[in-house]
Amino acid sequence: MSWKAVIGIEIHVQLRTQTKMFCACAIPAEGDEPNTKTCPTCLGLPGALPTPNRAAIEKVLAVGSAIGAKAPATTRWDRKNYFYPDLPKGYQISQLDLPLAEHGKIEVTTSTGTRTVGIRRAHLEEDTARLRHEKARDGARSSLVDYNRSGVALLEIVTEPDIRDGETARRYAEELRLLLRTIGAADAEMENGQMRVEANVSIRASEDAPFGTRVEVKNMNSFRAVERAIAFEITRQAEVLDAGGTLTQESRGWDEGSGTTYTMRAKEDSHDYRYFPEPDLPPLAIDPAWLAAIVATLPELPHARRARYVAELALSEYDAAVLVGEPAAAGLFEAARAALPSLDAKILANWVSGEYLRVARDRVVTIDAAQFAALVAAVAAKEISGTTGKALFEEMAAGPLDIRQVITSRGLSQISDGAALEALAAETLAAHPQALADWRAGKQQAIGFLVGQSMKASKGRGDAAQLGEILRRLLEAAG
Numbered sequence: 001m002s003w004k005a006v007i008g009i010e011i012h013v014q015l016r017t018q019t020k021m022f023c024a025c026a027i028p029a030e031g032d033e034p035n036t037k038t039c040p041t042c043l044g045l046p047g048a049l050p051t052p053n054r055a056a057i058e059k060v061l062a063v064g065s066a067i068g069a070k071a072p073a074t075t076r077w078d079r080k081n082y083f084y085p086d087l088p089k090g091y092q093i094s095q096l097d098l099p100l101a102e103h104g105k106i107e108v109t110t111s112t113g114t115r116t117v118g119i120r121r122a123h124l125e126e127d128t129a130r131l132r133h134e135k136a137r138d139g140a141r142s143s144l145v146d147y148n149r150s151g152v153a154l155l156e157i158v159t160e161p162d163i164r165d166g167e168t169a170r171r172y173a174e175e176l177r178l179l180l181r182t183i184g185a186a187d188a189e190m191e192n193g194q195m196r197v198e199a200n201v202s203i204r205a206s207e208d209a210p211f212g213t214r215v216e217v218k219n220m221n222s223f224r225a226v227e228r229a230i231a232f233e234i235t236r237q238a239e240v241l242d243a244g245g246t247l248t249q250e251s252r253g254w255d256e257g258s259g260t261t262y263t264m265r266a267k268e269d270s271h272d273y274r275y276f277p278e279p280d281l282p283p284l285a286i287d288p289a290w291l292a293a294i295v296a297t298l299p300e301l302p303h304a305r306r307a308r309y310v311a312e313l314a315l316s317e318y319d320a321a322v323l324v325g326e327p328a329a330a331g332l333f334e335a336a337r338a339a340l341p342s343l344d345a346k347i348l349a350n351w352v353s354g355e356y357l358r359v360a361r362d363r364v365v366t367i368d369a370a371q372f373a374a375l376v377a378a379v380a381a382k383e384i385s386g387t388t389g390k391a392l393f394e395e396m397a398a399g400p401l402d403i404r405q406v407i408t409s410r411g412l413s414q415i416s417d418g419a420a421l422e423a424l425a426a427e428t429l430a431a432h433p434q435a436l437a438d439w440r441a442g443k444q445q446a447i448g449f450l451v452g453q454s455m456k457a458s459k460g461r462g463d464a465a466q467l468g469e470i471l472r473r474l475l476e477a478a479g
């Protein structure tokens with residue numbers, strides 16, 4: 001039978017702050033020695049008192065505003081009581097019924113259209129420590145606790161059960177990450193655990209039937225894993241029910257290697273965490289002027305920026321999505337346009353999404369936007385060839401470069417003089433008789449080869465398009 005899936009997503013994100021949520025400890029970095037970023041507060045020692053991190057609260061309020069959520073007039077901290085070795089206090093400071101943001105939404109574009117995902121709530125809490133399970137050479141097992149992560153500011157965002165398939169879930173997680181990065185709230189790198197996605201998946205016979213048995217899927221370490229794990233889980237549940245079986249409410253982990261989910265633990269209906277208001281922290285009033293000041297500093301949001309690029313700059317939806325999808329790329333695009341407003345937006349967009357993103361994918365690069373604009377302008381005006389432009393961009397990515405000065409001092413101007421190109425093409429043709437033979441044998445790619453050789457001979461300065469035309473004419477004449 002054809003089942004309808006119902007999916008809700010819960011995401012935990014480490015906020016980008018200088019210090020932890022309730023103490024002045026620095027945020028641990030990759031490679032830190034275990035238990036070096038701790039103090040009595042985040043170690044949960046008796047008598048230590050929490051002090052809220054103002055920047056973390058401001059970031060959550062900014063996120064709330066960016067997703068169109070409401071902030072309460074007054075919020076409160078609650079104790080969520082449970083014991084686990086990664087939680088030294090025996091409770092986590094969280095927010096129960098007065099979260100910092102409620103009733104927001106995020107729109108995502110999927111292969112079958114636009115979907116709106118409702119966001120039930122977003123609240124602030126503290127992260128737990130990290131457990132490391134080790135096995136010694138003699139086979140003895142031990143569990144080690146690293147308290148560096150204990151107390152790091154954590155944002156939890158919970159959607160409504162609005163999602164119906166794995167693709168939408170993936171797109172939602174990607175769009176949320178982009179939003180968080182754009183407003184500077186988080187880096188949200190899934191690979192190193194800064195962003196953790198969990199999905200609640202159930203199926204039912206029809207859209208108006210009651211919800212089925214809910215299974216929580218965890219351990220998805222990439223966006224692709226989110227999509228695959230949910231798709232797998234929907235199929236698995238359908239197979240169980242089609243075979244006359246029943247589903248168990250449980251937590252299942254995603255195994256990337258086998259592409260399947262596996263039982264982690266059966267889950268009771270709801271844990272009794274014995275929440276109560278945190279006695280060490282007073283309720284927090286959200287002053288409307290404070291909130292307004294935070295909202296005023298929000299940058300242009302991804303969906304608005306994409307729409308503007310399409311409407312005002314006539315970029316395609318695809319180009320707009322690629323540019324806006326990487327905040328650094330959009331930043332370079334904006335800065336280059338500001339430096340040289342006359343520059344064609346489409347050509348500039350191609351350079352950012354082509355050359356810049358290609359280089360930025362592998363390493364951190366700092367590009368001077370004004371020099372970048374000058375480079376793209378020189379290529380667009382056919383002053384230098386595209387080949388020369390790309391070579392100069394590589395240099396620019398490695399260090400500062402004065403484009404105008406380099407073009408003049410190195411004599412890089414493009415050869416677009418007809419007679420010079422004609423001579424260049426003729427020489428190349430004479431030097432490669434095999435290419436002429438190939439052409440005669442019907443091999444069209446001989447032209448590409450000859451253009452490449454001519455460009456090489458001109459040290460990248462030739463006008464490749466013109467050379468192509470001249471070579472085709474020469475070949476046809478010889479042919």
Ligand SMILES: [Zn+2]
Nearest residue numbers: 023025039042
């Ligand atoms: Zn601390």
